[in-house]
Amino acid sequence: MHMALAxxxxxxxxxxxxxxxxxxxxxxxxxxxxxPAAALFPSSSAAFGTGLLGPAHLxxxxxxxxxxxxxxxxxxxxxxxxxxxxxxxxxxxxxxGYSGHARSVAAEEGLRRTTDRVAFRVRSDEEVLDDGYKWRxxxxxxxxxxxxxxxxxxCSTESCNVKKRVERDKDDxxxxxxxxxxVHNHVSPGTIYYAAQDAASxxxxxxxxxxxxxx
DNA sequence: CGCTTTTGACCTGCGC
DNA sequence: GCGCAGGTCAAAAGCG
Numbered sequence: 380m381h382m383a384l385a386x387x388x389x390x391x392x393x394x395x396x397x398x399x400x401x402x403x404x405x406x407x408x409x410x411x412x413x414x415p416a417a418a419l420f421p422s423s424s425a426a427f428g429t430g431l432l433g434p435a436h437l438x439x440x441x442x443x444x445x446x447x448x449x450x451x452x453x454x455x456x457x458x459x460x461x462x463x464x465x466x467x468x469x470x471x472x473x474x475x476g477y478s479g480h481a482r483s484v485a486a487e488e489g490l491r492r493t494t495d496r497v498a499f500r501v502r503s504d505e506e507v508l509d510d511g512y513k514w515r516x517x518x519x520x521x522x523x524x525x526x527x528x529x530x531x532x533x534c535s536t537e538s539c540n541v542k543k544r545v546e547r548d549k550d551d552x553x554x555x556x557x558x559x560x561x562v563h564n565h566v567s568p569g570t571i572y573y574a575a576q577d578a579a580s581x582x583x584x585x586x587x588x589x590x591x592x593x594x
Numbered sequence: 595c596g597c598t599t600t601t602g603a604c605c606t607g608c609g610c
Numbered sequence: 611g612c613g614c615a616g617g618t619c620a621a622a623a624g625c626g
Contacts, residue, residue: 515598516599517617517618517619518601518617518619519599520615520617522615522616523615523616529617
């Protein structure tokens with residue numbers, strides 16, 4: 380797969396596992412701005428520098444954390460926990476699209492949520508991005524108002540309840556829309572590999588990413 | 595043989 | 611109450 384995609388997809392699950400709250404949301408720049416990508420993923424800084432992971436390729440629609448409360452930040456910085464499914468529909472990217480309107484409406488209504496969710500989209504030819512974790516597909520559903528089916532994945536690790544939904548953007552099929560829900564309660568296999576490899580080369584990083592591709 | 599994918603059925607919540 | 615849509619289950623098939 381494309382290296383840039385692997386790098387981009389790595390960022391969010393890694394943050395989820397590290398329980399890193401992210402401020403704002405709504406754009407890739409604001410998302411990465413909360414914590415420089417190069418700081419989290421030293422080896423990926425080159426990719427960012429060349430624009431491979433720029434906003435044109437990666438859009439973060441939502442950056443949610445149940446324990447994040449940052450007054451004055453962007454619309455989704457201080458999302459109160461959702462109480463009903465209907466409330467979730469208002470702010471969670473779905474068949475109605477990932478419009479800023481939906482986000483602003485949710486913000487105006489002061490909706491609350493209870494789970495860690497991150498939604499973003501990446502321009503990709505491939506449906507499933509390699510994010511370092513092992514996923515098992517458990518469902519597929521056609522979505523109203525969208526020609527593209529939505530795929531449901533669950534983390535293969537026992538006792539880990541993290542899920543993700545993947546679908547192609549109905550407006551631009553060249554984009555893959557991914558939503559992560561939940562927090563991994565384990566380290567990704569790729570993270571372990573990455574740390575070990577860098578330690579061997581004299582550089583050690585606590586947070587890492589998937590196994591570097593051999594080509 | 596074990597794990598993953600597929601896919602139709604089922605469940606649940608919401609709007610009318 | 612009913613229909614619709616989204617999400618999940620689970621059995622069968624596929625694959626390495």
